[in-house]
Amino acid sequence: METDVLNQALALECHHIWKVFSNTNHHGWHRIVTKTEAICGIDLQVPRHQILGILGPNGSGKSTLIRMMATLLIPDQGTISVFGMDVLRHRMEVRRLINRVSVEASFFKKLTARENLAYAAGLYGVPNLRAQQEATRILERLGMPKAKLVIPLENLSRGQQQKIAIARALLTSPTLMLLDEPTTGLDPTSRREVQDFVLQVRAEHDATILISTHDMQEAERLCDRIAIIDQGRFVANDSPTELIRQWGENRGLEQAFFRLTGRDFANEEESL
Amino acid sequence: MIAMEREARALGSIVRRNFHLIRRYLGWEVVFLFYNIVNTLTIGLIGLSLPPSQRATTVVYLAIGALLWNFLSILFQEIANAVSWERWEGTIEYSFMAPIHRLTYLFGVCLYAVLYGLLRTMVVLLAIMFFFHVSIRHADWMGALLVLMGSVLPFIGLGLMGAVLPLISTERGAQATQIIQGVLLLVSGVYYPVSVLPMWLRWFSYASPATYTLEASRSAILQGRSIGSVAGISLELLLSGFILVPLGLWIFTSAERWAMHRGTLKRNG
Ligand SMILES: Nc1ncnc2c1ncn2[C@@H]1O[C@H](COP(=O)(O)OP(=O)(O)O)[C@@H](O)[C@H]1O
Ligand SMILES: [Mg+2]
Numbered sequence: 380m381e382t383d384v385l386n387q388a389l390a391l392e393c394h395h396i397w398k399v400f401s402n403t404n405h406h407g408w409h410r411i412v413t414k415t416e417a418i419c420g421i422d423l424q425v426p427r428h429q430i431l432g433i434l435g436p437n438g439s440g441k442s443t444l445i446r447m448m449a450t451l452l453i454p455d456q457g458t459i460s461v462f463g464m465d466v467l468r469h470r471m472e473v474r475r476l477i478n479r480v481s482v483e484a485s486f487f488k489k490l491t492a493r494e495n496l497a498y499a500a501g502l503y504g505v506p507n508l509r510a511q512q513e514a515t516r517i518l519e520r521l522g523m524p525k526a527k528l529v530i531p532l533e534n535l536s537r538g539q540q541q542k543i544a545i546a547r548a549l550l551t552s553p554t555l556m557l558l559d560e561p562t563t564g565l566d567p568t569s570r571r572e573v574q575d576f577v578l579q580v581r582a583e584h585d586a587t588i589l590i591s592t593h594d595m596q597e598a599e600r601l602c603d604r605i606a607i608i609d610q611g612r613f614v615a616n617d618s619p620t621e622l623i624r625q626w627g628e629n630r631g632l633e634q635a636f637f638r639l640t641g642r643d644f645a646n647e648e649e650s651l
Numbered sequence: 652m653i654a655m656e657r658e659a660r661a662l663g664s665i666v667r668r669n670f671h672l673i674r675r676y677l678g679w680e681v682v683f684l685f686y687n688i689v690n691t692l693t694i695g696l697i698g699l700s701l702p703p704s705q706r707a708t709t710v711v712y713l714a715i716g717a718l719l720w721n722f723l724s725i726l727f728q729e730i731a732n733a734v735s736w737e738r739w740e741g742t743i744e745y746s747f748m749a750p751i752h753r754l755t756y757l758f759g760v761c762l763y764a765v766l767y768g769l770l771r772t773m774v775v776l777l778a779i780m781f782f783f784h785v786s787i788r789h790a791d792w793m794g795a796l797l798v799l800m801g802s803v804l805p806f807i808g809l810g811l812m813g814a815v816l817p818l819i820s821t822e823r824g825a826q827a828t829q830i831i832q833g834v835l836l837l838v839s840g841v842y843y844p845v846s847v848l849p850m851w852l853r854w855f856s857y858a859s860p861a862t863y864t865l866e867a868s869r870s871a872i873l874q875g876r877s878i879g880s881v882a883g884i885s886l887e888l889l890l891s892g893f894i895l896v897p898l899g900l901w902i903f904t905s906a907e908r909w910a911m912h913r914g915t916l917k918r919n920g
Contacts, residue, residue: 389693400914446917453911474750485741487668489675494668501664502749504657531675547745 387462390555390587391421391448396457398443398611405485417443418454419611424591425604427462427554430581432602433591434636441591442482445559448589449479477502478553482560484540487531492518492543495532498551503551510550510611515548518578522572538569545573549580556580558590562597564596570594572603595632609640660919661751679805684771688778690749691717694842696782707785708873714779714839715869719799722772722830723806723861729764730757730810735817744916753904757814761807775889787816788863789875803858804892809835811899815906819915836861840866860891 398418399433404411417440425431446452446460450466452472459466461473472562486495493511516523521542527535532543541561541633548556556579574597576584580586592598596604599619606616620651627635673680694717698710737743746756813831817826838845838852839861845853856862867884870876910916 398679398914443914444912446744447727449744449748451748451911451916452914453908470748470753474748477748479744481744483741485743485745487672487740490668490671495673498664499745499749500672501667502661502746502751504660539870551867637859 389424389460390424390427390462391425391589392460393424393444394458395450396420396421396444396447397458398440398447398452398456398495399455402528416445417611420552421457421608421611421613425587427587428585429603430577430588430590430601431609432598432605433589434466434593434598434605434632435608435642436593438552439608439610442559443587443611444608445591449557455573472626473545475555476553478548478551478642479557480544480548480559480561481560482540484537484544486532486540486543489531491530492532493533494542497545498522499547500550513550514546517549518542519605520575521546538565541565541569541573545576549584554586556586556588558588560591560593562592568588570597577601582600588589595636598634605635607639611624614639623643658751658755661749661755662762665756666763666766669760669763671727673767684774687721687771688777689745690719691779692730692782693773695779710783711873712787713842714783715795715872716865718772718776719861719865719868720836720839720841721766721775723802723864724765724836725771726803726806727769727810727832727835728828729767730760730807731813731816731831732825733758734814735761735821735825735828736819738821738916747907747916753907754900757903758812760814761810762865764807765803784904787809790873791871791878791881792873794871794876794878794881795868798864798871798881798888801888801892802860805888805895808895808899809860810890811896814900815902818903818906818910830869835861838862842860859883860888860895863888873902 391456396418397420398415398416402415403415406411421444423431433444435441447454448461448466453467461476461648464472466473484610487498489497493514495594496510496514497507500514501507505513515528518528523539523542527539532540535543542565545558546563548558555604562573565573577588577590578601581588590601602619604616604618605612605622606624615626615635618626623630623632623637625635626638627633675772691714696711696715698706698713701709737746747753749756751865809831813828816827818824832856838855839859840848840856841861845856845862848856863884867881867888871881872877
């Protein structure tokens with residue numbers, strides 16, 4: 380399997396993915412089932428070594444799409460393959476190649492960063508000592524003081540927690556990194572540091588990176604290609620320069636986004 | 652070989668993680684333990700209110716119930732709550748995304764539950780021995796231990812089935828595991844012979860593995876029955892474990908698949 384991975388030109392391929400959620404709500408005696416079409420027929424190809432941005436407003440389906448790639452959610456229709464392996468049929472092999480960072484840094488909040496990283500690394504079979512050394516190295520580069528590694532995680536700022544979440548993902552040396560809004564809620568400095576780090580990871584680790592965001596500047600700065608998602612559908616998928624040229628009337632990505640989704644992004648943010 | 656090593660590391664890291672968590676919630680651990688000890692003593696004291704001739708046996712009868720229930724309920728609770736806990740912390744997607752067999756994950760949870768349950772029950776046992784100076788002649792301790800070992804497996808099976816509920820519905824599932832635990836306490840004859848239960852409840856006691864565990868360990872300790880006579884029951888318990896554990900695992904993996912379809916693995920929604 381490992382040698383196959385190296386021969387694959389595509390790191391990720393989605394073929395006609397659909398996902399509909401049904402939620403049941405009880406209103407007195409009535410049972411009301413609402414259906415949400417989260418992802419509607421998405422096709423995607425990501426060559427290895429690329430940074431692909433998924434840009435879209437809240438609720439457009441970014442996290443749902445990423446969960447399906449991460450083997451956490453099963454699509455209703457369509458297939459997803461990672462380095463040529465189907466995520467459902469070769470779940471274990473795919474899991475070994477990927478890792479994911481989510482919006483909310485999900486940790487055992489009373490445990491220290493060290494303990495959390497030890498747990499995560501252990502699950503991937505990384506020996507504890509090596510994991511600790513690696514984690515310290517990664518966090519140092521992210522501008523994280525060593526002393527912060529030995530206090531409960533709940534006492535760290537969101538930015539610091541997010542950095543540890545990235546370190547956790549990197550510890551397992553994934554060849555495909557799925558970053559779900561990794562910089563949302565970070566201050567500008569931390570955001571910058573995380574972005575620099577993403578670029579560095581790509582350069583040093585031969586990793587393919589898929590990053591979702593609703594930050595235009597971030598998408599423009601990081602991504603080789605940007606797919607704009609709206610209500611579960613891709614409305615564009617191109618390089619940033621091409622998107623701006625074609626849709627943004629050379630006034631930037633924001634303008635392109637507005638034209639493509641027919642909505643004002645700033646207002647969208649406020650209403651949610 | 653490498654794969655085995657990887658799974659073993661994962662197993663170790665799950666057990667270690669839980670012990671780290673105990674350390675962080677040490678205050679609560681002490682409180683729970685205190686309550687456990689007081690609860691057991693209170694129940695044991697009921698025995699002292701009886702005529703002297705019945706005291707010793709009644710105290711021991713009750714203490715066996717309290718200790719075994721202590722151990723088995725911890726076992727059930729720790730396993731059944733493993734998923735709720737991880738979901739509450741938001742780590743469940745990370746734990747379930749790791750490239751390990753679900754069996755390894757669940758085995759780690761169970762291994763921890765057994766170690767932790769034994770540890771806590773030992774402390775309560777020491778407290779009881781310190782408080783009540785009753786001695787039991789002819790007690791067959793080895794037999795009692797054998798019974799206890801036999802009942803670990805079926806309770807793990809029950810715990811695995813309980814763990815499924817929070818996977819299906821976050822809050823209702825956690826509530827349901829509490830109810831199951833309550834019913835087990837009622838029907839298993841923890842502090843009284845099941846013969847005092849009304850007939851319709853007796854059917855439930857036949858289904859609870861704890862009923863057999865309690866009956867057999869009491870006959871081993873109080874009546875000093877030989878190992879031979881309880882060996883049969885231990886074997887039966889063990890066999891029921893061989894059915895309940897795979898059944899629990901199967902239910903668990905099916906529920907996980909269901910959750911992956913419905914999108915209920917994530918913390919909110
Ligand atoms: N597990 C789920 N159950 C029900 N509905 C869901 C679930 N996950 C997402 N949704 C719905 O699917 C849509 C897309 O959500 P999501 O992928 O989280 O969007 P984004 O990450 O772009 O903000 C939303 O309408 C959301 O409410
Ligand atoms: Mg999202």
